[in-house]
Amino acid sequence: MPELRPILLVEDNPRDLELTLAALEKCQLANEIVIARDGAEAMDYLLGAGNHAGKDGGNPTVVLLDLKLPKIDGLEVLEKIKKDANLRHIPVVMLTSSREEQDLVRSYELGVNAFVVKPVEFNEFFKAIQDLGVFWAILNEPPPGSRPNAS
Amino acid sequence: MIFAKFSIRAEPSQYRSVHVNRPDLDSCAQEPIHVPGAIQPHGAMVVIRPSDMTVLQASANATEFLGRPIAIGETVDGVIDAHRNEILTWHGSEEPELQIQADNLSLGFHRAGDMIVAELETSPSDAADNVFLRLRGFAQQLAGQPDLPGALSTTVRVMEKLTGFDRVLAYRFDGEWNGHVVAEAGNGRLPSYMGLRFPAGDIPPQARALYALNHVRLIPDVNYQPVPLQPVINPQTGDTLDMSSAQLRSVSPIHLEYMRNMGTAASMSVSIMVDGRLWGLIACHSHEPHNVPVVTREACDFIVQTLAMRIAAQEHADEAAHSVALARIQGRLLGAMSVSQYWLDGLVSNVADLLAQVAASGAAIVAGGECHTVGATPTQDEIAQIIGWLADRPDTEVFATHALPLDMPAAKDFAATASGIIAIRISELHESWLIWFRPEVLRTVEWGGDPHKVVREQGRIHPRVSFERWSEQVRLHAAPWAEAEITAARDLRAAIVGIVLRKAEELAQLSSELQRSNKELEAFSYSVSHDLRAPFRHIVGFAQLLRERENVLDEKSKHYLQTISEAALSAGRLVDDLLNFSQLGRASIAHKTVDMNKLVAEVVRSVMINNEDRAIEWAIDTLPPAWGDATLLRQVWFNLIENAVKYSRPRAPARISVTGTTENDRTTYTVSDNGVGFDMAYVDKLFGVFQRLQRVEDFEGTGIGLALVRRIIERHSGIIRGEGEVDKGATFVFALPKEGKGKILA
Numbered sequence: 001m002p003e004l005r006p007i008l009l010v011e012d013n014p015r016d017l018e019l020t021l022a023a024l025e026k027c028q029l030a031n032e033i034v035i036a037r038d039g040a041e042a043m044d045y046l047l048g049a050g051n052h053a054g055k056d057g058g059n060p061t062v063v064l065l066d067l068k069l070p071k072i073d074g075l076e077v078l079e080k081i082k083k084d085a086n087l088r089h090i091p092v093v094m095l096t097s098s099r100e101e102q103d104l105v106r107s108y109e110l111g112v113n114a115f116v117v118k119p120v121e122f123n124e125f126f127k128a129i130q131d132l133g134v135f136w137a138i139l140n141e142p143p144p145g146s147r148p149n150a151s
Numbered sequence: 152m153i154f155a156k157f158s159i160r161a162e163p164s165q166y167r168s169v170h171v172n173r174p175d176l177d178s179c180a181q182e183p184i185h186v187p188g189a190i191q192p193h194g195a196m197v198v199i200r201p202s203d204m205t206v207l208q209a210s211a212n213a214t215e216f217l218g219r220p221i222a223i224g225e226t227v228d229g230v231i232d233a234h235r236n237e238i239l240t241w242h243g244s245e246e247p248e249l250q251i252q253a254d255n256l257s258l259g260f261h262r263a264g265d266m267i268v269a270e271l272e273t274s275p276s277d278a279a280d281n282v283f284l285r286l287r288g289f290a291q292q293l294a295g296q297p298d299l300p301g302a303l304s305t306t307v308r309v310m311e312k313l314t315g316f317d318r319v320l321a322y323r324f325d326g327e328w329n330g331h332v333v334a335e336a337g338n339g340r341l342p343s344y345m346g347l348r349f350p351a352g353d354i355p356p357q358a359r360a361l362y363a364l365n366h367v368r369l370i371p372d373v374n375y376q377p378v379p380l381q382p383v384i385n386p387q388t389g390d391t392l393d394m395s396s397a398q399l400r401s402v403s404p405i406h407l408e409y410m411r412n413m414g415t416a417a418s419m420s421v422s423i424m425v426d427g428r429l430w431g432l433i434a435c436h437s438h439e440p441h442n443v444p445v446v447t448r449e450a451c452d453f454i455v456q457t458l459a460m461r462i463a464a465q466e467h468a469d470e471a472a473h474s475v476a477l478a479r480i481q482g483r484l485l486g487a488m489s490v491s492q493y494w495l496d497g498l499v500s501n502v503a504d505l506l507a508q509v510a511a512s513g514a515a516i517v518a519g520g521e522c523h524t525v526g527a528t529p530t531q532d533e534i535a536q537i538i539g540w541l542a543d544r545p546d547t548e549v550f551a552t553h554a555l556p557l558d559m560p561a562a563k564d565f566a567a568t569a570s571g572i573i574a575i576r577i578s579e580l581h582e583s584w585l586i587w588f589r590p591e592v593l594r595t596v597e598w599g600g601d602p603h604k605v606v607r608e609q610g611r612i613h614p615r616v617s618f619e620r621w622s623e624q625v626r627l628h629a630a631p632w633a634e635a636e637i638t639a640a641r642d643l644r645a646a647i648v649g650i651v652l653r654k655a656e657e658l659a660q661l662s663s664e665l666q667r668s669n670k671e672l673e674a675f676s677y678s679v680s681h682d683l684r685a686p687f688r689h690i691v692g693f694a695q696l697l698r699e700r701e702n703v704l705d706e707k708s709k710h711y712l713q714t715i716s717e718a719a720l721s722a723g724r725l726v727d728d729l730l731n732f733s734q735l736g737r738a739s740i741a742h743k744t745v746d747m748n749k750l751v752a753e754v755v756r757s758v759m760i761n762n763e764d765r766a767i768e769w770a771i772d773t774l775p776p777a778w779g780d781a782t783l784l785r786q787v788w789f790n791l792i793e794n795a796v797k798y799s800r801p802r803a804p805a806r807i808s809v810t811g812t813t814e815n816d817r818t819t820y821t822v823s824d825n826g827v828g829f830d831m832a833y834v835d836k837l838f839g840v841f842q843r844l845q846r847v848e849d850f851e852g853t854g855i856g857l858a859l860v861r862r863i864i865e866r867h868s869g870i871i872r873g874e875g876e877v878d879k880g881a882t883f884v885f886a887l888p889k890e891g892k893g894k895i896l897a
Contacts, residue, residue: 102677120724
């Protein structure tokens, strides 16, 4: 059994955050869920800088990334992750409120692993979050290079 | 050869081919009529060398008029010698002519080279008195005439009375020297020629040149015996005498034959010179021989010159008035154009002005690939031919002709309506043209005297025959365009180009404003899509979470929560639909061949997932493939079929049919149901955004579905329409253009 690595959830809206957490909770995942409230904080976590300086445990198993974020927005975070040699293998799932084509196109250009439009219907939303959690945290085998060092 | 009698110039060989008994009409133009070497017998001629007053030549009848023999080579004597000082004084002056009255003899003098030519005619002593009274009357009558026809008929009436001829005609030349009888006075002894037209060949160019020099010509007796000059060859020049300015000049035998064919024994014509140009003639004829004294002829010249001044004044005034009238018409056209959305509308809504601008009987406006015609025009295909021909010409901003078939042989086929055209090219880039048409002139001629009704008289050159030849000559010709009309067309073009440019600038301005506002709208809808959806998601989410805490809620609370959820959900869907709709305006369309059978099967399956309980009888034809964007067309089928299923909900079984047909330029599809239908009175609202024809509690929906469908179809350059009947059902028909075909208009 591979070591359970955390899920990084980047979400600025407290209500969306709460709903997303409620959905993930229902999956009863054992993974730790790390929350970042904006793009800058997310990068700090990933790079082990700022408040997260000295963090250990390696890279998260998946990043659930909201598109519209204060400071550094989702697309920029995505770009930084995919350009960073150490981070680029982390699966990133873009969560967004809208199905704007330009966002979708740009995300895939930047190498997003999945793009999910948050459905208005709660049951669908729950199901989507749960599926994501289960897929990326449990089912997906990350590429060998991205595995953290065993501690 | 008849000429041999009059002309002893032997060298020019072309004269020899002319046969007396069959005068060829073309020969008129070659005849050297100013050097006949003979005079008419109603007067006598003496040619004098002024240096010593020696007689060089004299007509054979000079003795008769002078009352004494005249000796060639001797000094003049008698009546001429009596006025020697007067004559020499005149000869040293600039005056072209000298007229002396001596008892019953009129003596006229003019120069031929450095010689003096004296012409002697008998003259009744009371002639002058009669003339003076007539002239005074004429001046008063002419002043009282308001217009040109009035002035002309006054003139011919006065001339008739003054000269005693049986018939006096006013004859006007057109730009190509064809003649037209425009006024007539007569005593009925000769037939009326009023309104008749004559080809240019009837009065050859050298005759017209003489008419300009020498205003009055008289032939008192058509059957006269010419009197030769003796000797025929002038000793000073070694040639026959130039009689260009002589009154007594013997005339062309062709002309005499023409007179005989006209049934006239005597004729006189007076040139109407306007602004130095031969405007026309006053032609007088008599059935019997008829002489007119010199003083009367001079009075006639005076009358006609007075008339000419009147004509000149009238023409200048008419031209000015014409220009002003055309400018006024143009003002109205421009006014209409400037308030029209499109310049063309301003023109076609003012048909009368459009045609009056250049006095045309038809016009065509070709722009944007369409051809609008008003009045009498060739067919659209023929107009296209004209434009094809015009487009190849080097400079076609304004092209005017009154004989199009001469320039463009194919135009013979539609000469009836388009012998004359003025074409102005509005834009080279977008091939837009305005063309005016004038019909062949034969169709517009007033047949003053129908030549076909008259019994044919003998003789090849005859006024009646002339009319037919004139008809030949003007075939494929239209009435010529006036300079003022061509100028008006040119001005109109400049104005239209100005308007078109201004509209284009406005359009460019508008389009940049539209682009900006579109950008703003995009930004707006982008932020709406993110920010407006979120709260609805939160409401639905938290309501759901709350509902799951069953133990803390009673049934009523749960119901309220359910209602909150549903309301938020439908608001969220509305936002989704609206965004969908607005995105459609921006998304590009990826055309390819689309298998409509596949799409419909897929859509029916997905619609039925939520309607498993429904009993529906489907009748789906094999559908032709369409040319379009599969994703968008799927949306069309989805909305139409979902509607059919939804609105047939009260029916058991519901019947829904889908059909498709293919035509030349399009494929057409229909979706019909037997549902609740709609009232055709509201058909216009069917495709509007937020327009619903059913109550929301009866049938759910946001009122965007059909608007979305229409937008998709329109973005495919197709059309859609709906038909319905309350409680009977509805049918939606949409048509899409095939690959490579243009927008479907109806």
